[in-house]
Amino acid sequence: MRSMEDELFPSTPGKVKIERAHTINRQLHRCFASTSTMFLWALFLIALTASYLSFQSFVDSSSRYLNASWGGMQWEKQIRESSAASRPGGMSVLVTGAAGFVGTHVSLALRRRGDGVVGLDNFNNYYDPSLKKARQAMLQSRGVFVVEGDINDTRLLARLFALVPFTHVMHLAAQAGVRYAIENPASYVHSNIAGLVTLLEVCKSADPQPAVVWASSSSVYGLNEKVPFSELDRTDRPASLYAATKKAGEEITHTYNHIYGLSTTGLRFFTVYGPWGRPDMAYFSFTRNILQGKPITVYRGKDRADLARDFTYIDDIVKGCVASLDTAEKSTGSGGRKRGPAQYRIYNLGNTSPVTVPALVNILERHLKVKAKKKVVEMPGNGDVPFTHANISLAQAELGYKPTTNLEIGLKKFVKWYLSYYGYKPRSGGLAA
Ligand SMILES: O=C(O)[C@H]1O[C@H](OP(=O)(O)OP(=O)(O)OC[C@H]2O[C@@H](n3ccc(=O)[nH]c3=O)[C@H](O)[C@@H]2O)[C@H](O)[C@@H](O)[C@H]1O
Secondary structure (H helix, E strand, O other), X not given: OOOHHHHHOOOOOOOOOOOOHHHHHHHHHHHHHHHHHHHHHHHHHHHHHHHHHHHHHHHHHXXXXXXXXXXXXXXXXXXXXXXXXXXXXXXXXXXXXXXXXXXXXXXXXXXXXXXXXXXXXXXXXXXXXXXXXXXXXXXXXXXXXXXXXXXXXXXXXXXXXXXXXXXXXXXXXXXXOOXXXXXXXXXXXXXXXXXXXXXXXXXXXXXXXXXXXXXXEHHHHOOOOOOOEOOOOOOOOXXXXXXXXXXXXXXXXXXXXXXXXXXXXXEEEOOEEOOOOOOOOXXXXXXXXXXXXXXXXXXXXXXXXXXXXXXXXHHHHHHHHHHHHHHOOOOOOEOOEOOOOOOEEEEEEOOOOOEEHHHHHXXXXXXXXXXXXEEEEEOOOOOOOXXXXXXXXXXXXXXXXXXXXXXXXXXXXXXXXXXXXXXXXXXXXXXXX
C-alpha cells in the first residue's frame, strides 16, 4: 500500500526514490534543483516560442504587404495621377463602389469633364464579379484608377486620405438588393451600416473634411401609401432590412453632420436601370431569361394588382449625382472638430412616371423580338413594396434635376448594350449567342 509520502513524492517520473525522513532535505534540494532546471527549460521554450511567433508575424506582415491588393510606390503613383483634376478648379472625388453600376457611370462622367477620381471597390461576388472587372477595365482605360479594397478597412481609407486631400466623397458602395436581405442579413449590416460608419469616421477626421454625397434608396418609404413620395413623407416603416439599413444611413449621416460638421447629401434612388446594370435586378434577369428561353417570374400584388416602379434611367441619375456634388457646400469641421453648422440634404432621384412590371416585360419583348415565358405569382412577403413613385420637385428646384429618358428609350439602350456585351448577333428570325 502506498503511503501519503509516496503520494506526495511519486517515484516517477525522474525516478526520485523516496528515502524517508532523513533524506527529506536532500530530496527538497533535488526537487528545487530540478525546478530550476525546469524553469530554465521553460524560459528557453518561451523564448523559442516568442521568437517563432515574431518571425511568423514578420513573415505574415511581409507577405500581406507583398500580396496586398493595395500599397506600394506604383499604387500611390496611380492614385495621385487618378485624383488629379485636369480642369481648373476641378474636384478630387473618392468614389466608393466605383466598379458597381452607378459608381462606374458617375466616375466616367466626372472624369470626362476633368475632375480627379479615385475609385474604391471590394469586388464582392453578390453578382458576377467579371462584370465588375470589365467596368474597372473600362474605367482604367479612361484614366480612373479603382483601388481594390473594402470600406470597412480603416487603414486603407486613412492611407487614401493621407495621399489625397479629397474634396468630395461619392459613396455608392453598398449591399444592394431588396429581397437578398432575407438570405444574407449580415451583409447589409456589414456594408450599409458598419462600412458607412468606418467611412464617415475617416471623413470626419480628414483635414480638409470632404463633402459626402451618398446613395440612399426609394425603399425607405416602405409602407408609405401617399403618392408621389415626397422627402417630407414618413420613412419609419421599412418593409425590408435593406430599406432599414438605408434609413439608418440617413440617421447616421445626420449624426456626423451634427457632431462633426460633415456636409452630407443623401440621394434616394428609384430603381435605377441601364447599360452596364446590375444582373440581380428584374429588367436584367428578365432579359437574360427571355433570351435563353427560360421562364420569368412576374410578381403580382394584393387583389391581382400589378406591381409598379418609378424606373429611372442611369444617365438621369448620373446628372443628379453630379449636380449634388457641384452644389454640396464644404464641410465645416477640421480634424474631427466642428466649426459651425453644415449642410444636410436628402433628395428623391426618380423619374416621376411609374410603370408596371408587366409593361416592363412587354417593352423588353419588343426590343428583344422574343416572347417571354411568364409565370405570374403572388408577391412573396420578402421585402417588396407594391409601387414606388417619386416627387422630384425638391431635386428639380435645388439641383436642376430633370429626368429625360422614359422606360421605352432607356430599355432600348440597355438591350443594345446587353446584346453587344454578351455577344448576341442578329440572325433572321431572332438572335444568336
Ligand atoms: O429603388 C430602390 O431603392 C431599389 O431599387 C431596386 O429594387 P427593386 O425596385 O425591387 O428592383 P428590382 O429588383 O429590379 O424589381 C423591380 C420590380 O420587379 C419585380 N420582380 C422582381 C424580380 C422578379 O423575379 N420578378 C418580379 O416581378 C419586383 O417585385 C419589383 O416590383 C434595387 O434592386 C434596390 O437595390 C434598390 O436600389
